[in-house]
Amino acid sequence: MELLPEIARRRSVRRFHPEPVSRDILDRIVAAGWRAPSAKNRQAWRFIVVTEGVTRQKLQDAAFGQDYVGDAAAVIALCTTNVEYRMPNGQHSHPVDIGIAAAFMMIQAEHEGLGTCPITTYDEQEAKQILSVPHRMQVIMLLLVGKPAEEPELTERLPADRVIVYEHW
Numbered sequence: 001m002e003l004l005p006e007i008a009r010r011r012s013v014r015r016f017h018p019e020p021v022s023r024d025i026l027d028r029i030v031a032a033g034w035r036a037p038s039a040k041n042r043q044a045w046r047f048i049v050v051t052e053g054v055t056r057q058k059l060q061d062a063a064f065g066q067d068y069v070g071d072a073a074a075v076i077a078l079c080t081t082n083v084e085y086r087m088p089n090g091q092h093s094h095p096v097d098i099g100i101a102a103a104f105m106m107i108q109a110e111h112e113g114l115g116t117c118p119i120t121t122y123d124e125q126e127a128k129q130i131l132s133v134p135h136r137m138q139v140i141m142l143l144l145v146g147k148p149a150e151e152p153e154l155t156e157r158l159p160a161d162r163v164i165v166y167e168h169w
């Protein structure tokens, strides 16, 4: 199958069937993140795959009760192990690195026929405590993964010619 149609049909899923996702599939999804590029190949990250119901429920509470968080078969916490490092362009690398890893995971999950939703609306201190994340590390994103129980409309995008240009701004 071509890749672009798979990317184009991805949409955020916020209703999940309760059934678990097999360990093999979860392994492939996180392997996609593990293979993702990072600034200077520093790989300053750790991905925590949470499948236990009690922990997912706690993360749901930390996510201000967004009630679909606990319904996802897995919540992958994408953490950085270094919040200080700046790239030569002066910007922090961790949001970029983690964003790319999350994108790779979402595409693999789509390929596996699963739904995902990236979540950044949560109390980060609480999430750290729940997952025993050391003080100096940060949970940058929670990625929900599960069997979709809905097929939401694709969200619109700005016209491509407003966003994509060649040669100059």
Ligand SMILES: Cc1cc2nc3c(=O)[nH]c(=O)nc-3n(C[C@H](O)[C@H](O)[C@H](O)COP(=O)(O)O)c2cc1C
Binding pocket: 010, 011, 012, 013, 014, 066, 117, 118, 119, 120, 121, 122, 154, 155
């Ligand atoms: C960095 C980031 C943070 C997001 N945080 C949340 C969130 O906290 N809760 C949520 O329901 N969706 C969240 N989303 C999903 C976006 O709302 C969604 O990707 C966007 O509306 C486009 O829709 P689509 O994913 O269906 O294409 C987030 C997405 C991104 C990329």
